[in-house]
Amino acid sequence: MKVIAVEPAEAADAAKSFRAGHIVPLDHTATIADGLRTTVGEPNFAVMQRAVDDVVTVSEAAIVDAMRRIWETLKIVIEPSAAVPYAAILDGRYLVAGRRAGVILTGGNVDLDALPWMTEKPQA
Secondary structure: OOOEEEEEHHHOHHHHHHHHOOOOOOOOOOOOOHHHOOOOOHHHHHHHHHHOOEEEEEOHHHHHHHHHHHHHHHOOOOOHHHHHHHHHHHOOOOOOOOOOOOOOOOOOOOOHHHOOOOOOOOOO
């Protein structure tokens, strides 16, 4: 089994840290995936070093697309951070064709009046 971690390109501290072999904090993050804006901590970094085979990053557009597709096809409300791993598959950052793959979908912490694909907020 391979374990592939995924994070937003706009908050890529885990990817940079994974490749550097030590934690590389970021000065600034700007991603819709607010649950992934913090720097990876020592305990999680140690787990990454032991158990993760690679860390890939995805764009903001890919995150929004993945979130919307999950909402539309599976009818599951997920937050942007939960869409990040599926975005890697949709965007071709990690290929799963011909393989079994598991993607963990969690979190419904979403402001329904601020969905990323809405151009106007509904009138109250």
